[in-house]
Amino acid sequence: MGSGQKLKLVAAIKAYLEAVVDESPGVGEVLSQINTLTLDPGRMIHRRPVPPAHSKLLDVAIAGIPGGRLAGIAEALPAVVDLVEWRMDRGRFYEDPREIGDDYTNGNMNCELIGPEGNAFHHPDFTLGLFFMVPRILYRDHDHIPPELYLPLNGPHGWRFDVGPWQDLPAGAVVWNEPEQPHAMRTYDMPFLAIYSWPHDVNNLCRVVQAGDWGKIERELLS
Ligand SMILES: [Fe+2]
Known part of the structure; x- marks a missing residue:
């Protein structure tokens, strides 16, 4: 059932987070939740596999992960x-799902490795997994009650916080969204692939934060 492979990935993510624990307050929070688990093949969850809808682009995203600290x-x-x-x-x-936009709803994928629906380990109030977006789309501004960690595995991709100026962040940069802090992302030619985590309060919904410039950004990304 792939216990060894899944365990190797969770261990590699944990090792990366341990290496960057001083770079963001959120990394320690996520690590402390991982450390509540017994990372043993006997405790592993196996769900029925569902192939990725954007499998070719996922291959491109994975090929774009640089070596160095992300090699594991x-x-x-x-x-x-x-x-x-x-x-x-x-x-x-x-x-309100209608507000997040068709580009996002048709262009995202995720895989929960740890969480209530985890493919590797179950946790009732902690999620950690993979998040993907196709090239040249906007993930509109949104917020949520739990804090959130992103570890982009490739890049650069565009980010903005509190509906502020856009900035490009490279692979391996830790992003920590404080509770209810609005954030948005945009992709360029490289599909987006990241580790995500909600360390607690996972039974909350996201809320779209109105920004006023989505149409302009979405048109620019397609031109
Ligand atoms: Fe978020």
Whole structure:
């Protein structure tokens, strides 16, 4: 059932977070939740695999993971892709799904490795997994009650916080969204692939934060 491969990926993610624990307050919070688990193959969850809807682009995203500190994750990830359930967020995680936009709902995928629906380990109030977006789309501004960690595995991709100026962040940069802090992302030619985590309060929905410039950004990304 791929216990060894999934365990290797979780261990590689944990090792990366341990290496960057001083770079953001959120990393320690996520690590302390991982450390509540017994990372043993006998405790592992196996869900029925569902192939990724954007499988070719996912391959491109994985090929774009640089070496260096991310090499362990890059090495472990390909063997896990076909062993897990890939989902598309069609607005299930939003208070008003219509506001998040068609580009996002058609262009995202996620895979929960740890959490209530984890493919590797179960945790009732902690999620950690993989998050993907196709090239040249905007993930509109939104917020949520729990804090959130992102570890982009490739890049650069565009980010903005509190509906402020855009900035490009590279692979490996830790992003920590404080509770209820609005954030948005945009992709360029490289599909987006990241580790995500909500360390607690996972039974909350996201809320779209109105910004006024989505149409302009979405048109620019397509031109
Ligand atoms: Fe978020």
